[in-house]
Amino acid sequence: MPSNYPGFRYGADRETFSAAKVKALESLLIEKGVITGKTVDTILGYFETEMGPFNGAKVVAKAWVDPAFKKLLLEDCNAACEAMDFPEGMSGAEGEHMRIVENTPEVHNVIVCTLCSCYPWPTLGLPPYWFKDPTFRARVVREPRVVLSEFGVELDESVTVKVWDSSAQIRWWVLPMRPAGTEGMSETELASLLTPEAMMGVATVSV
Amino acid sequence: MFTQFEHFAATSLMGSPEEAPPRKDGHLQFDRDWEKMAFGVAIALSKQGYYEWEEFRQTLIATIGEWEATHELDDPEWDYYQCWLTALEKLVVAAGVLKPGELESQLSQLLNCKATTA
Numbered sequence: 001m002p003s004n005y006p007g008f009r010y011g012a013d014r015e016t017f018s019a020a021k022v023k024a025l026e027s028l029l030i031e032k033g034v035i036t037g038k039t040v041d042t043i044l045g046y047f048e049t050e051m052g053p054f055n056g057a058k059v060v061a062k063a064w065v066d067p068a069f070k071k072l073l074l075e076d077c078n079a080a081c082e083a084m085d086f087p088e089g090m091s092g093a094e095g096e097h098m099r100i101v102e103n104t105p106e107v108h109n110v111i112v113c114t115l116c117s118c119y120p121w122p123t124l125g126l127p128p129y130w131f132k133d134p135t136f137r138a139r140v141v142r143e144p145r146v147v148l149s150e151f152g153v154e155l156d157e158s159v160t161v162k163v164w165d166s167s168a169q170i171r172w173w174v175l176p177m178r179p180a181g182t183e184g185m186s187e188t189e190l191a192s193l194l195t196p197e198a199m200m201g202v203a204t205v206s207v
Numbered sequence: 208m209f210t211q212f213e214h215f216a217a218t219s220l221m222g223s224p225e226e227a228p229p230r231k232d233g234h235l236q237f238d239r240d241w242e243k244m245a246f247g248v249a250i251a252l253s254k255q256g257y258y259e260w261e262e263f264r265q266t267l268i269a270t271i272g273e274w275e276a277t278h279e280l281d282d283p284e285w286d287y288y289q290c291w292l293t294a295l296e297k298l299v300v301a302a303g304v305l306k307p308g309e310l311e312s313q314l315s316q317l318l319n320c321k322a323t324t325a
Contacts, residue, residue, distance in 0.1 A: 014289075015239070018241055018288075018289065018292060019239070019240070019241040020314060020317050020318055021241075021292065021296075021310070021314050022241040022244045022245050022248075022292065023241070023244075023317060024310055024313040024314040024316075024317050025245075025248065025295070025296075025299070025305075025310055025313075026244055026248065027313065027317075028305060028309060028310065028313050029248065029252075029304070032304075034252070034255070034257070034304060035248065035251050035252075035255075039247075039251045040243075040244060040247030040248055040251055041247075043213055043247045043250050043251055043254070044243055044246070044247045046211060046213040046214075047213065047217070047234070047235050048234075050211075051211075051213065051214055051217065052232075052233045052234045053232065053233035053234075119221075121214070121218060124233055125232075125233025125234060126217065126221070126230045126233050126234065126235065127221060127230075127233075128230065128231075128233075129224050129227070129230075132221070132223075132224070133224070195232050195233070196232060196233040197232075
Protein backbone atom coordinates (compact mmCIF):
# COMPACT_ATOMS: atom_id res chain seq x y z
CA MET A 1 0.00 0.00 0.00
CA PRO A 2 1.60 3.26 -1.06
CA SER A 3 2.22 5.88 1.60
CA ASN A 4 0.90 9.39 1.39
CA TYR A 5 4.10 10.94 2.64
CA PRO A 6 6.32 12.38 -0.06
CA GLY A 7 9.33 11.65 2.13
CA PHE A 8 8.56 7.96 1.91
CA ARG A 9 8.56 7.87 -1.87
CA TYR A 10 11.33 5.75 -3.25
CA GLY A 11 13.69 6.63 -5.97
CA ALA A 12 17.02 8.23 -6.68
CA ASP A 13 15.52 11.68 -6.25
CA ARG A 14 14.65 11.16 -2.62
CA GLU A 15 18.02 12.31 -1.35
CA THR A 16 18.10 15.46 -3.42
CA PHE A 17 14.50 16.13 -2.55
CA SER A 18 15.04 15.73 1.21
CA ALA A 19 18.18 17.83 1.21
CA ALA A 20 16.36 20.57 -0.69
CA LYS A 21 13.37 20.38 1.61
CA VAL A 22 15.49 20.83 4.73
CA LYS A 23 17.26 23.73 3.01
CA ALA A 24 13.89 25.29 2.20
CA LEU A 25 12.72 24.82 5.78
CA GLU A 26 15.87 26.36 7.18
CA SER A 27 15.71 29.38 4.91
CA LEU A 28 12.02 29.97 5.73
CA LEU A 29 12.69 29.82 9.45
CA ILE A 30 15.61 32.21 9.16
CA GLU A 31 13.54 34.55 6.98
CA LYS A 32 10.80 34.60 9.61
CA GLY A 33 13.29 35.22 12.39
CA VAL A 34 12.40 31.93 14.10
CA ILE A 35 15.99 30.76 14.08
CA THR A 36 19.26 32.35 13.14
CA GLY A 37 22.04 30.77 11.12
CA LYS A 38 23.79 29.94 14.35
CA THR A 39 20.93 28.39 16.34
CA VAL A 40 21.28 24.91 14.92
CA ASP A 41 25.08 24.99 15.05
CA THR A 42 24.92 25.76 18.76
CA ILE A 43 22.63 22.81 19.40
CA LEU A 44 24.68 20.40 17.31
CA GLY A 45 27.81 21.70 19.00
CA TYR A 46 26.43 20.55 22.32
CA PHE A 47 26.18 16.98 21.04
CA GLU A 48 29.64 17.14 19.51
CA THR A 49 31.47 18.58 22.49
CA GLU A 50 29.51 17.70 25.62
CA MET A 51 27.11 14.84 25.15
CA GLY A 52 29.43 12.00 24.30
CA PRO A 53 31.55 9.48 26.12
CA PHE A 54 34.31 12.09 26.61
CA ASN A 55 33.94 12.30 30.36
CA GLY A 56 34.06 8.57 31.01
CA ALA A 57 37.05 8.27 28.68
CA LYS A 58 38.92 11.01 30.57
CA VAL A 59 38.20 9.32 33.90
CA VAL A 60 39.50 5.96 32.68
CA ALA A 61 42.61 7.49 31.10
CA LYS A 62 43.41 9.30 34.33
CA ALA A 63 42.94 6.10 36.34
CA TRP A 64 45.38 4.35 33.99
CA VAL A 65 48.15 6.84 34.73
CA ASP A 66 47.37 7.89 38.31
CA PRO A 67 47.22 5.08 40.92
CA ALA A 68 45.84 7.32 43.67
CA PHE A 69 43.02 8.48 41.40
CA LYS A 70 42.31 4.89 40.40
CA LYS A 71 42.00 3.90 44.06
CA LEU A 72 39.52 6.74 44.66
CA LEU A 73 37.60 5.83 41.50
CA LEU A 74 37.14 2.22 42.58
CA GLU A 75 36.17 3.21 46.11
CA ASP A 76 33.98 6.22 45.33
CA CYS A 77 33.21 6.73 41.68
CA ASN A 78 31.11 9.86 42.22
CA ALA A 79 33.84 11.52 44.26
CA ALA A 80 36.41 10.72 41.59
CA CYS A 81 34.16 12.16 38.87
CA GLU A 82 33.58 15.27 40.94
CA ALA A 83 37.34 15.69 41.23
CA MET A 84 37.47 16.00 37.44
CA ASP A 85 36.92 19.36 35.84
CA PHE A 86 33.61 18.47 34.17
CA PRO A 87 30.83 20.86 33.19
CA GLU A 88 28.02 21.23 35.72
CA GLY A 89 25.77 18.18 35.91
CA MET A 90 28.21 16.02 33.98
CA SER A 91 29.77 14.25 36.91
CA GLY A 92 26.45 12.62 37.82
CA ALA A 93 23.85 14.47 39.85
CA GLU A 94 23.28 13.91 43.52
CA GLY A 95 21.55 10.63 44.29
CA GLU A 96 22.84 8.95 41.18
CA HIS A 97 25.36 6.54 42.47
CA MET A 98 27.86 5.34 40.00
CA ARG A 99 30.15 2.42 40.62
CA ILE A 100 33.01 1.28 38.46
CA VAL A 101 34.36 -2.27 38.35
CA GLU A 102 37.85 -3.06 37.17
CA ASN A 103 38.68 -5.55 34.45
CA THR A 104 41.80 -7.56 35.23
CA PRO A 105 43.54 -10.55 33.62
CA GLU A 106 41.44 -12.71 35.98
CA VAL A 107 38.04 -10.98 35.93
CA HIS A 108 36.01 -9.52 33.06
CA ASN A 109 32.97 -7.39 33.93
CA VAL A 110 29.90 -6.73 31.77
CA ILE A 111 27.09 -4.25 32.50
CA VAL A 112 23.41 -4.74 31.64
CA CYS A 113 20.19 -2.88 32.40
CA THR A 114 16.63 -3.03 31.17
CA LEU A 115 15.80 0.60 31.78
CA CYS A 116 17.45 3.25 29.67
CA SER A 117 17.51 5.60 32.64
CA CYS A 118 20.14 3.40 34.25
CA TYR A 119 22.74 4.22 31.64
CA PRO A 120 25.38 6.63 32.96
CA TRP A 121 24.71 9.29 30.29
CA PRO A 122 26.83 12.09 31.65
CA THR A 123 29.94 9.96 31.47
CA LEU A 124 29.24 7.62 28.56
CA GLY A 125 27.10 9.68 26.19
CA LEU A 126 24.27 8.11 24.20
CA PRO A 127 23.62 4.42 24.85
CA PRO A 128 24.15 1.97 21.99
CA TYR A 129 21.14 0.11 20.57
CA TRP A 130 22.00 -3.23 22.05
CA PHE A 131 22.05 -1.91 25.62
CA LYS A 132 18.27 -1.98 26.06
CA ASP A 133 17.65 -5.07 23.97
CA PRO A 134 15.77 -7.63 26.13
CA THR A 135 17.45 -10.48 24.25
CA PHE A 136 20.87 -9.05 24.97
CA ARG A 137 20.09 -8.69 28.64
CA ALA A 138 18.63 -12.17 29.05
CA ARG A 139 21.42 -13.81 27.09
CA VAL A 140 24.27 -11.92 28.72
CA VAL A 141 23.09 -13.18 32.10
CA ARG A 142 22.60 -16.75 30.85
CA GLU A 143 25.54 -17.14 28.49
CA PRO A 144 27.89 -14.16 28.89
CA ARG A 145 30.85 -15.79 27.14
CA VAL A 146 28.84 -16.53 24.00
CA VAL A 147 27.44 -12.99 23.89
CA LEU A 148 30.90 -11.53 24.48
CA SER A 149 32.39 -13.58 21.69
CA GLU A 150 29.65 -12.28 19.37
CA PHE A 151 30.85 -8.80 20.29
CA GLY A 152 34.39 -9.91 19.43
CA VAL A 153 35.64 -10.36 22.98
CA GLU A 154 37.32 -13.76 23.25
CA LEU A 155 38.18 -14.66 26.84
CA ASP A 156 40.41 -17.40 28.14
CA GLU A 157 38.61 -20.19 30.04
CA SER A 158 40.45 -19.11 33.18
CA VAL A 159 38.86 -15.63 33.17
CA THR A 160 35.87 -15.19 35.47
CA VAL A 161 32.99 -13.25 33.87
CA LYS A 162 30.88 -11.09 36.16
CA VAL A 163 27.61 -9.51 35.03
CA TRP A 164 26.39 -6.37 36.80
CA ASP A 165 22.80 -5.22 36.57
CA SER A 166 22.43 -1.45 36.74
CA SER A 167 19.45 0.01 38.54
CA ALA A 168 18.18 3.45 39.37
CA GLN A 169 20.19 3.21 42.58
CA ILE A 170 23.50 2.13 41.15
CA ARG A 171 24.77 2.73 37.64
CA TRP A 172 27.66 0.49 36.87
CA TRP A 173 30.41 0.95 34.36
CA VAL A 174 33.70 -0.72 33.66
CA LEU A 175 37.32 0.31 34.04
CA PRO A 176 38.85 -1.55 31.11
CA MET A 177 42.39 -2.91 31.08
CA ARG A 178 45.00 -0.59 29.66
CA PRO A 179 46.26 -2.15 26.44
CA ALA A 180 49.89 -3.04 25.88
CA GLY A 181 51.85 -0.66 23.68
CA THR A 182 50.41 2.48 25.24
CA GLU A 183 53.38 3.26 27.47
CA GLY A 184 54.28 6.92 27.20
CA MET A 185 50.90 7.95 25.79
CA SER A 186 49.35 11.11 27.20
CA GLU A 187 46.00 11.03 28.99
CA THR A 188 44.41 12.64 25.95
CA GLU A 189 45.81 9.96 23.65
CA LEU A 190 44.68 7.22 26.04
CA ALA A 191 41.18 8.72 26.31
CA SER A 192 40.83 8.62 22.53
CA LEU A 193 41.15 4.82 22.62
CA LEU A 194 38.02 4.38 24.73
CA THR A 195 34.51 3.59 23.52
CA PRO A 196 31.23 3.27 25.46
CA GLU A 197 31.31 -0.44 24.58
CA ALA A 198 34.67 -0.82 26.33
CA MET A 199 33.30 0.99 29.38
CA MET A 200 30.27 -1.35 29.40
CA GLY A 201 32.47 -4.43 29.14
CA VAL A 202 31.45 -5.65 25.67
CA ALA A 203 34.69 -4.56 24.03
CA THR A 204 38.33 -4.49 24.96
CA VAL A 205 40.59 -1.53 24.34
CA SER A 206 43.20 -1.86 21.64
CA VAL A 207 45.72 0.44 20.05
CA MET B 208 19.53 15.82 36.53
CA PHE B 209 19.21 17.42 33.11
CA THR B 210 21.05 20.66 32.90
CA GLN B 211 20.53 21.16 29.20
CA PHE B 212 17.43 21.00 27.03
CA GLU B 213 19.52 19.21 24.38
CA HIS B 214 20.38 16.51 26.87
CA PHE B 215 16.75 16.11 27.91
CA ALA B 216 15.53 15.97 24.31
CA ALA B 217 18.02 13.33 23.25
CA THR B 218 17.57 11.10 26.26
CA SER B 219 13.79 11.20 26.01
CA LEU B 220 14.09 9.51 22.59
CA MET B 221 15.91 6.48 23.90
CA GLY B 222 12.77 4.53 24.84
CA SER B 223 12.84 2.10 21.95
CA PRO B 224 15.26 1.25 19.14
CA GLU B 225 12.78 2.51 16.50
CA GLU B 226 12.36 5.87 18.13
CA ALA B 227 15.98 6.51 19.07
CA PRO B 228 18.27 8.26 16.60
CA PRO B 229 21.17 6.30 15.09
CA ARG B 230 24.33 6.59 17.13
CA LYS B 231 27.82 5.25 17.27
CA ASP B 232 30.40 5.27 20.04
CA GLY B 233 28.19 7.37 22.29
CA HIS B 234 27.66 10.04 19.63
CA LEU B 235 24.81 10.78 17.30
CA GLN B 236 25.48 9.39 13.87
CA PHE B 237 24.57 11.56 10.89
CA ASP B 238 25.14 10.14 7.43
CA ARG B 239 24.06 13.23 5.51
CA ASP B 240 24.24 16.95 6.24
CA TRP B 241 20.50 17.47 5.98
CA GLU B 242 19.95 14.98 8.81
CA LYS B 243 21.98 17.18 11.15
CA MET B 244 20.02 20.24 10.14
CA ALA B 245 16.65 18.48 10.57
CA PHE B 246 17.74 17.19 13.96
CA GLY B 247 18.97 20.58 15.12
CA VAL B 248 15.92 22.48 13.83
CA ALA B 249 13.50 20.12 15.61
CA ILE B 250 15.28 20.66 18.92
CA ALA B 251 15.71 24.40 18.35
CA LEU B 252 12.00 25.00 17.74
CA SER B 253 11.00 23.12 20.87
CA LYS B 254 13.72 24.79 22.93
CA GLN B 255 12.26 28.13 21.85
CA GLY B 256 8.77 27.07 22.87
CA TYR B 257 7.07 26.59 19.50
CA TYR B 258 5.96 23.13 20.66
CA GLU B 259 6.60 20.78 23.54
CA TRP B 260 9.32 18.22 22.95
CA GLU B 261 6.82 15.50 23.85
CA GLU B 262 4.66 16.64 20.92
CA PHE B 263 7.57 16.15 18.58
CA ARG B 264 8.31 12.77 20.11
CA GLN B 265 4.73 11.58 19.71
CA THR B 266 4.58 12.85 16.13
CA LEU B 267 7.81 11.00 15.37
CA ILE B 268 6.50 7.80 16.95
CA ALA B 269 3.25 8.09 14.98
CA THR B 270 5.16 8.71 11.75
CA ILE B 271 7.37 5.70 12.33
CA GLY B 272 4.25 3.67 13.14
CA GLU B 273 2.67 4.72 9.87
CA TRP B 274 5.78 3.74 7.94
CA GLU B 275 5.87 0.38 9.64
CA ALA B 276 2.20 -0.23 8.95
CA THR B 277 2.73 0.31 5.22
CA HIS B 278 6.11 -1.39 4.72
CA GLU B 279 7.80 -4.68 5.43
CA LEU B 280 9.84 -4.44 8.61
CA ASP B 281 13.02 -5.37 6.78
CA ASP B 282 12.38 -2.91 3.94
CA PRO B 283 15.83 -1.60 2.94
CA GLU B 284 14.30 1.80 2.20
CA TRP B 285 13.73 2.34 5.92
CA ASP B 286 15.27 5.64 6.86
CA TYR B 287 15.09 7.11 10.32
CA TYR B 288 15.69 10.70 9.30
CA GLN B 289 13.07 10.58 6.54
CA CYS B 290 10.57 9.87 9.31
CA TRP B 291 12.14 12.59 11.43
CA LEU B 292 11.79 15.11 8.62
CA THR B 293 8.19 14.11 7.96
CA ALA B 294 7.37 14.54 11.66
CA LEU B 295 9.05 17.94 11.66
CA GLU B 296 7.12 19.04 8.56
CA LYS B 297 3.80 18.06 10.16
CA LEU B 298 4.60 19.81 13.40
CA VAL B 299 5.83 23.13 11.99
CA VAL B 300 2.44 23.49 10.32
CA ALA B 301 0.45 22.15 13.30
CA ALA B 302 2.29 24.53 15.64
CA GLY B 303 1.65 27.46 13.32
CA VAL B 304 5.33 28.16 12.66
CA LEU B 305 4.65 27.81 8.95
CA LYS B 306 1.39 28.11 7.06
CA PRO B 307 0.17 25.06 5.12
CA GLY B 308 1.78 25.07 1.68
CA GLU B 309 4.49 27.52 2.63
CA LEU B 310 7.25 24.93 2.73
CA GLU B 311 6.10 23.39 -0.56
CA SER B 312 6.18 26.74 -2.28
CA GLN B 313 9.64 27.57 -0.92
CA LEU B 314 10.82 24.13 -1.97
CA SER B 315 9.50 24.45 -5.48
CA GLN B 316 11.17 27.86 -5.80
CA LEU B 317 14.42 26.34 -4.64
CA LEU B 318 14.16 23.38 -7.01
CA ASN B 319 13.12 25.53 -9.98
CA CYS B 320 15.89 27.98 -9.27
CA LYS B 321 18.38 25.15 -9.33
CA ALA B 322 16.92 23.83 -12.55
CA THR B 323 17.14 27.17 -14.35
CA THR B 324 20.67 27.98 -13.23
CA ALA B 325 22.01 24.49 -13.94
